Amino acid sequence: MSPVTTGGGAPHADEAVPVAPQTLAGLLRTGERPARPGPLAASAAFGWRAMLKIKHVPEQLFDVTVLPVMLVLMFTHLFGGALAGSPREYIQYLLPGVMVMSVAMTTMYTGIAINKDIERGVFDRFRTLPIWRPATIVGYLLGDVLRYSIASVVMLAAGLAIGYRPDGGVAGVLAGILLLIVFAFAFSWIGTMFGLLVRDEKTVMGASMMVVFPLNFLSDIFVDPGTMPEWLQRLVEHNPITRVASAVRGLMDGGWPGTEVAWTLGWSAALVAVFGSLTVRLYNRR
Template sequence: MSTTTSGGAPAREDDLAPVPARTLAELLVAEERPTRAGPLAASLAFGWRAMLKIKHVPEQLFDVTVLPVMMVLMFTHLFGGALAGSPREYIQYLLPGVMVMSVVMTTMYTGIAINNDIDKGVFDRFRTLPIWRPATIIGYLLGDVLRYSIASLVMLTAGMIIGFRPDGGVPGVVAGILLLIVFAFAFSWIGTMFGLLVRDEKTVMGASMTAIFPLNFLSDIFVDPATMPGWLQTLVHNNPITHVASAVRGLMDGRWPGVDIAWTLGWSVALVAVFGSLTVRLYNRK
């Protein structure tokens, strides 16, 4: 018995016989298998994916470009004359604090992005890959470091245009921004946890803002705590945002606020330890 091939030539039965299992296995493993990605490589790969999403959807940078500039201009010119005598004097105190406020508010978008991927089924695909489990989450956070950097640079540029002059020079400014990014990375775990915990992105935003708003406004971002009542000063001095804003302000001013830097790093470690472990547990059980 014979058949005809696509070229018209007759084919023998031997040509149509199934390939033996041993031969098939040899074909599949004929080349050396690629090395499995380690935790760092996998995390960086997902971080690059988050950056590519920014490249292909640049509109999502609106919240780290236009909004921070609006905040600097409004707060400086609305409150500068009343609180410091002039906007130029007030911007020296305000800008580092508003920079912290803007970056911390940006952290909630990590949870929103994760929630969207869960809703679209992308996370189901990630969970089937032979990779280190937390790499997916850490990749989102690493990708958002770019957003924090852009927000900080945009606000710094806007502040310098309207009169901000950091006495700490370039080293102080760089140190302040790096410290802020470290804290923002740690704080992002809160939004990430909400992204895994709730069902839709609107709830993620609402839950994140519920945590962020009181911390931002019960701090020394806008005014010196010395002007507040005693009970309120206690709340402000024990607020992690106060420690971050004071540390960034001190570094940009040319000082070395060792206590506030230590508190900032301590809060960062605590946030990762608590909310990072909760997030990973939720992800593994999702």
């Protein structure tokens, strides 16, 4: 039988005894509550997560290793003789532009990865965490900086192997790659927006291609715009990919294309302001 108390009106032993709120809080709290992570720390954590995914699935680096080398070799030897007299001469003009094209194409995979996480319900769990809301998206973009760096280094190595010689030396090459990565981070917000806007990853890729392909081929990546009709020159001149390719080409050649660098940074700021805002708004509405 359950013991009972007989005096003082005390409750039975098997009855629930009320606990004071301050006592319950003391029991549950084992130490100081950790501080809430700031935007930078949260974004860095999700960026590390994106890089760990590359570690565990290295096959996804195919698009930034094998494909760039194929592009460099194919365009150099197919068009070099016709456009510049020899592949060795053409690679001096082509390589910086192909670097820009390959990295711009790589940016679409950020949106595809985000779309996969949304489909699997991972983003729903992230939204319950006490962190800065856009940290999950910014972390993806920071993690992809590694992909852009790998693609640039791989293409540069392939170009050096077949005769590319940058007059700007190490400093010019590093400045060109850094500028390209800044633009790629801003440009990837377009693919990220599509990743939140559409329902499946195939549609994300198709929508991103509709943006990336025209911008790449309506630029000065392959030929000097001076050989084009005047109306086409106007389109090419106002293409952000043209500005980036010209800036990277000039830096690697040892010059200081101040106007092109300024246009590239301006386009980067505009892309973040427009598509970054749209992406965050779409994410908050999901």
